[in-house]
Amino acid sequence: MKKKVKRYTEQIEVGSQNHYFVLKDFSRLLDCQIEKIVLFLLEKQGLLATRLSNLGEQHHALIQQSDGSRISELQEAYRAVGQELLRLLFFVEMNAIGIRKILKKIDKRFGYKFTDYYVKTRANHPYSQLRQVFKHVGFSAVVGALSHNLADLQDLQNNQGNYISIYDQPAFSHPDPVIDSIKSAVDRLSNSTNFLHFLGRHAFIMEDELPTPSEDESLEQRYHFMSLLLNLANTFLYMVNTYIIVPTADDYSLSLGAAATVCGVVIGSMAVAQVFSSVYFSAWSNRSYLRPLVFSSIVLFVGNALYALAYDLNSITVLLIGRLFCGLGSARAINRRYISDCVPLKLRMQASAGFVSASALGMACGPALACLLQTKFKIYKLTFNEETLPGWLMALAWLVYLLWLWISFREPHCETKENLVPNEANAGQLANVTLENGYTQPLLMKIEAKQQDEDEDQERDDAEEDSQEIHKPVTSIVVAYRLLTPSVKVQLFVYFMLKYAMEIVLAESSVITGYYFIWPISRVAIFLACLGLTVLPVNIIVGKYITNIFEERQVLLASEIMVCIGILLSFHIFNPYSVPQYVGSALITFVSAEVLEGVNLSLLSRCMSSRLSRGTYNGGLLSTEAGTLARVVADEVRMPPRSKNTGNIRNNSSNGRNQQDENQELGMTKASHQR
Structure with missing residues (x-):
């Protein structure tokens, strides 16, 4: 089909053919290719149905004779059929992606949306063969026969038999792994989703388009549950560390004598440092996971300690250095990389969902903890109050985490890290190599035609790479940038903007609520915690239904329209600027941006080159950098309150740092009278 597209281009350039002929001829050729796929598919399904029918007779005889000795043998026979069905699903998926690629190519070459015409005319036709490829028509019956027969044999093996039919109790606590693999393949082929998959996409841990049917033994050996739990704990603590200071950062900066404009710098400095830390941590994880995590914990401990000590040292410089250290200790790139490299495929989506859940809970717990730290006392020369306690608490948390990490973390084998190259004997990965070169080979080809295809594939088109380098990870940011197609760049820009909107809502909350509504720190913290708690319920609704x-x-x-509406509602147009207006606009903006994030990353994962699924400069790193830069910009452009109303931000912000308690109380009383 690629050769035909090239020939069409040459014919149109010399004027020997017109666009109408090209559309007609190309449609006919593509219909013929899809028909070959479907007929081959039906033939294989018939063979599988025959095997299942024969196994069904053996199954019936086994039940009649009450012979339990052959249960294991029959289970293995059913699983073998399941493996054949799984290979057939991979074949369909390979061809489905091939169809998408050739439609994309002809759209690009001729400059009009042939894909829209072709899909609309074929998708809903009663005799559509395209639906056989993209809607897995006919697979459900085979999957159903496999699943209920395996469940029936499992019940016989366990000597239960306490229900009339398998359909009365189809769910088992330990479903057969081959059934889980088939269901995952069907969901991936039809792009259907559930809450777990939708939530896991937020982690943007990319996978190959055609994973291997069987689990990689080396991956199983490298998996360690406690190490995964420690990575998720690191994610949770870092998000708590990020947002625990948001309600009090303005007060802290002003109490150190800094200008109001410095408040945004204090919050944003952590994101600035994270831009650089993500790169060197991602590169460090090529050689080790334990050492960079230990280094990260130490840096975060030091950073939080400096943040807390800045109060007694009366130094805004120490405060900023402490936050920079916290950003330099960001190990989110390692957390993503560990899930991608060391978690088996059957658990990877759950681990990805755990990564996102830990981030969301950390975002909610950070402000909630700040609400609970409303106290003041001194130990020797160290002051513990609502401004320094977040730093001391997080320093203690990172110290405990460091001890737990040193005792419990198990370094995985380093046999597959940066230079992970799949085994060429694996059929699934060979299919992926073929796929990345832009063509598929469901039937045998002549040597001359194959060589001609290989020659033509030297053209660089979007994310198509050379077959010898297709599984090599990206080694530089320049190469990674070249692999970004226009659609990927647009999606990354959308991701940047939604993160910018979310950070504006969170980081500006203390300034806006203090300036307009004179909210205390506890109310701001509760508001931010409630926003963070909306993440999981919203993803349940979107992932399962929408x-x-x-x-x-x-x-x-x-969701983009709703984000725009939320932003427009936030402007101070009507007097007075009310609490319902602010809360409603912030909720609409934040929730809509959260929905937009899941869908955006889902589309991005399907548009981005598979070379960016591994190595230092992977897709997760690129998305992290885009989100971090958005936070930097959002924090640095924060609007300070007017100087004449600075005293209205908090009760104690106008008091001097070195006053005695009596003078502080007097100053607070005067400030309240002024209001």
């Missing part, structure tokens, strides 16, 4: 009803492009557009 994305299965509407196309992702529709959800993307709707």
